[in-house]
Amino acid sequence: EVQVVESGGGLVQPGGSLRLSCVASEFTVSNSYMNWVRQAPGKGLEWVSVIFSDGRTYYADSVKGRFTISRDNSKNTLYLEMNSLRAEDTAVYYCARGDFDMWGQGTMVTVSS
Amino acid sequence: QAGLTQPPSVSKDLGQTATLTCTGNSYNVGNQGAAWLQQHQGHPPKLLSNRNNNRPSGISERLSASRSGNTASLTITGLQPEDEADYYCSAWDTSLSAWVFGGGTKLTVL
Numbered sequence: 001e002v003q004v005v006e007s008g009g010g011l012v013q014p015g016g017s018l019r020l021s022c023v024a025s026e027f028t029v030s031n032s033y034m035n036w037v038r039q040a041p042g043k044g045l046e047w048v049s050v051i052f053s054d055g056r057t058y059y060a061d062s063v064k065g066r067f068t069i070s071r072d073n074s075k076n077t078l079y080l081e082m083n084s085l086r087a088e089d090t091a092v093y094y095c096a097r098g099d100f101d102m103w104g105q106g107t108m109v110t111v112s113s
Numbered sequence: 114q115a116g117l118t119q120p121p122s123v124s125k126d127l128g129q130t131a132t133l134t135c136t137g138n139s140y141n142v143g144n145q146g147a148a149w150l151q152q153h154q155g156h157p158p159k160l161l162s163n164r165n166n167n168r169p170s171g172i173s174e175r176l177s178a179s180r181s182g183n184t185a186s187l188t189i190t191g192l193q194p195e196d197e198a199d200y201y202c203s204a205w206d207t208s209l210s211a212w213v214f215g216g217g218t219k220l221t222v223l
Contacts (some may be wrong), residue, residue: 035212045158050211103157
């Protein structure tokens, strides 16, 4: 089945770090462009970052300098390294392929002391 | 990053037609088109129409997307109870090199 599955969420203190993973099945991550999108509780969707097949990466202003998107082609996995986390980063983080034609179930990140 | 503009809510009767709008500018919707997503409470979003106004396989023919200038529209005919959901539009912004989302429209089917 063609799908993506996120993991790595959890509770972290302000200023802390977390790494999210997104494992893809039945398609090749490096041949697609892949996004991270988040959704704070009760709020709308917010795009976080994208990595294109040629390796170019872009970020939302709200996470620039703190988050890093990457991929491991051998593991067919997308990552989001999150540093200097803030309370406002609390959200469900989704991995989404290309023009959002496939989404995972999401992983919850809670930043709180 | 400025987002796209969507009305917060739309209410229509069962069986009627709803048209949802999404307004951007010439850097995003105007030259890149907009994708439409549906999200039911507690579930991930689902793509309804890509930025070329094409429906993915399995999406109902009751849904159709279009664009006029900097405004994209999603029309849903013959409204059903299962159409009650949040709807988001999204477009690639060439000036920001970023995806921008609308704030979402909550569609209520009465």
